[in-house]
Amino acid sequence: MSDVDRRRAQARLKAAQVEYFPQFESVTWYKEPHLRKLYAMSLVLMIASATTGYDCMLVNTSQQFQRWQQFFGPDISDNNKLGILINMFNIGSIVSFFITPYVADHFGRKVAIVLGCILMIAGGCLTGLCIDFTMYIVGRFLLGFGNSLSQMASPLLLTEICHPQHRGPVTAIYNCLWNLGALIVSSIGWGTAYIDNDWSWRSITLIQTVPSLIQITFIWWLPESPRYLVNKDRNDEALAVLSRYHAGGDVHNAVVQFEFKEIKETIQMDRDADKATSYLDFFRTKGNRWRLAIVVSLGIISQYSGNALFSNYINLIYEAAGITLQNQKLAMSTGKTILDLIVTIAAALNVDRFGRRPLFLISTSGMVVAFACWTATGAIYENTNMTSIQSGYAQLVFIWLFGVFYDIGFSGLLVAYALEILPFHLRAKGMMIMNITIQAALAVGKFVSLHLLLFSTMLMLNPVKRTRLPGTTFHVTGCLCFFTPAGMWSN
Incomplete structure (x- = not known):
C-alpha cells in the first residue's frame, strides 16, 4: 500500500470513528446532582476492595501479636500448618471458581455481592471466636470463598453503572482501596496491641465483618x-x-x-x-486468546514481582532487617500502608492523562531497580553478621520504594485494565480467571516463600551454617521481576 492509500485509509477510519464515537460535552460529576448521588452510592461497591485488603493483611498483622503467637503456638510452629493457615484464604477463593461467574451472570451482580458478604460475615465470626486452629482455618476458607464473590462482582457492577467519561479513573480507584483496608487493620492492630489478652487479635479479627455488614445493608439502594x-x-x-x-x-x-x-x-x-457462552470462548478467536494471555499474565506478574515477600511474611522481613520490637513493626507497617494509599489514588486519578501502558512501564521498571537495591542491601547486611544497622534499615527504604512503583501500575490498573479489554459476555469469566490466577499464584508463592525465608533466616542466625538470604529467596523473585517490563512493552 502506498503512502497516499495509507493516508486515505486512515482518514476513512478516523471519519468512521467520529461517526460511531461522537464527541459529547464534558461532564463534571460534582456539578451534577444525579452523578453525585451515583458516586456516593458507588462507595458501597468500593468497600469490597478495602475488605480484601483488610482480610489479606489480617493474618500478617496478627502474626506480630505475641498473644496470637501464644494461642496458636503449637500449630504455627509447624511450618506446613503455618503455610496452610496463610493460604486458606486463597484456597477458598480458588474453590469458588466454579460458582462465582455463574451467580454473577445468571442472578445479577448484586446477588453475588450479597452472597459473598454473608459468607464473609460467617467467616469473620468463626475466626474471631475460634477455640482452636481448625475453627480458625475454616473461617479463613469461608472468608476467601465469600471474598471472591464480592471482589469479582463489585468492580463489574461499578464499571457498568459509571458514566462513560468517568469510568477509567473510578474503576482504577476501586483497587486502590485495597490499601485502605490494609491501613485500617494495621492502624487498629497498632492500638489493640496494648491489650494484654487474646482480644488484642480477636478484636481486629471480628472487625473484618463490619465492611461486609455495611455493604449488605446499603447494596439494595444501588441500581443493577x-x-x-x-x-x-x-x-x-x-x-x-x-x-x-x-x-x-x-x-x-x-x-x-x-x-x-x-x-x-x-x-x-x-x-x-455464540449462543452459549463458556470458558472455551477465550480460545475461539485470536483476539480472545490475546485477552486471556493478558489477564493471566497480569495475575501472575502482580504476585510474583516481589510484593508478596513483604505482604505475606512481613514479620520475617522485619526480623531479618533487625527490627524486633512489636510497636516498631506495627508503626512501620502503618506508615508504609499510608504511603501506598496516597500513591495509588494519585496514580488512579491520572490514569487518563498518562495512559495505561506508560504507567505500567514506569511501574515495572522502577520495581526492578528498587528490588535490585533491596537485594544488594540485604546482602551487605548479611555479610556484616547483621551488625550494620544502616544496611538493615536501608532494606526497608527500598521496600517502601518498591511498593511505590508497584502502586503506580498494579494497585489501580490491575482491575481497571482487565475490565476494559474484556467484552461483556466474557467479563465475569475473565475477571474470575484473573482472580483464580492471583489466588493460585499466591498459594504457591506463599508456600515456597515461607520455606525459603524460614530456611534463610535460620541460616542467618547460625554463624557456622549461614548463607546468603538473597541467594535463596530474592534472586529468584528478582529474575521474575526483571522480565516484567519486557512483557509490558510487548503489550
Whole structure:
C-alpha cells in the first residue's frame, strides 16, 4: 500500500470513528446532582476492595501479636500448618471458581455481592471466636470463598453503572482501596496491641465483618447493571437506570441513547457469535486468546514481582532487617500502608492523562531497580553478621520504594485494565480467571516463600551454617521481576 492509500485509509477510519464515537460535552460529576448521588452510592461497591485488603493483611498483622503467637503456638510452629493457615484464604477463593461467574451472570451482580458478604460475615465470626486452629482455618476458607464473590462482582457492577467519561479513573480507584483496608487493620492492630489478652487479635479479627455488614445493608439502594438488564431482555429497566443516573432522568439525552444503543448492539453481537457462552470462548478467536494471555499474565506478574515477600511474611522481613520490637513493626507497617494509599489514588486519578501502558512501564521498571537495591542491601547486611544497622534499615527504604512503583501500575490498573479489554459476555469469566490466577499464584508463592525465608533466616542466625538470604529467596523473585517490563512493552 502506498503512502497516499495509507493516508486515505486512515482518514476513512478516523471519519468512521467520529461517526460511531461522537464527541459529547464534558461532564463534571460534582456539578451534577444525579452523578453525585451515583458516586456516593458507588462507595458501597468500593468497600469490597478495602475488605480484601483488610482480610489479606489480617493474618500478617496478627502474626506480630505475641498473644496470637501464644494461642496458636503449637500449630504455627509447624511450618506446613503455618503455610496452610496463610493460604486458606486463597484456597477458598480458588474453590469458588466454579460458582462465582455463574451467580454473577445468571442472578445479577448484586446477588453475588450479597452472597459473598454473608459468607464473609460467617467467616469473620468463626475466626474471631475460634477455640482452636481448625475453627480458625475454616473461617479463613469461608472468608476467601465469600471474598471472591464480592471482589469479582463489585468492580463489574461499578464499571457498568459509571458514566462513560468517568469510568477509567473510578474503576482504577476501586483497587486502590485495597490499601485502605490494609491501613485500617494495621492502624487498629497498632492500638489493640496494648491489650494484654487474646482480644488484642480477636478484636481486629471480628472487625473484618463490619465492611461486609455495611455493604449488605446499603447494596439494595444501588441500581443493577444496565448491561446485565439488557442481557436479560429488561431493556426498559436498563434505559431507566441510564437516564436516571447519567442524565438526571432525561431519556432522550444523547449520551444515554448512545450508551443504550451500544449496549444492545454489543450484547446482540455476543449472542450472534455464540449462543452459549463458556470458558472455551477465550480460545475461539485470536483476539480472545490475546485477552486471556493478558489477564493471566497480569495475575501472575502482580504476585510474583516481589510484593508478596513483604505482604505475606512481613514479620520475617522485619526480623531479618533487625527490627524486633512489636510497636516498631506495627508503626512501620502503618506508615508504609499510608504511603501506598496516597500513591495509588494519585496514580488512579491520572490514569487518563498518562495512559495505561506508560504507567505500567514506569511501574515495572522502577520495581526492578528498587528490588535490585533491596537485594544488594540485604546482602551487605548479611555479610556484616547483621551488625550494620544502616544496611538493615536501608532494606526497608527500598521496600517502601518498591511498593511505590508497584502502586503506580498494579494497585489501580490491575482491575481497571482487565475490565476494559474484556467484552461483556466474557467479563465475569475473565475477571474470575484473573482472580483464580492471583489466588493460585499466591498459594504457591506463599508456600515456597515461607520455606525459603524460614530456611534463610535460620541460616542467618547460625554463624557456622549461614548463607546468603538473597541467594535463596530474592534472586529468584528478582529474575521474575526483571522480565516484567519486557512483557509490558510487548503489550
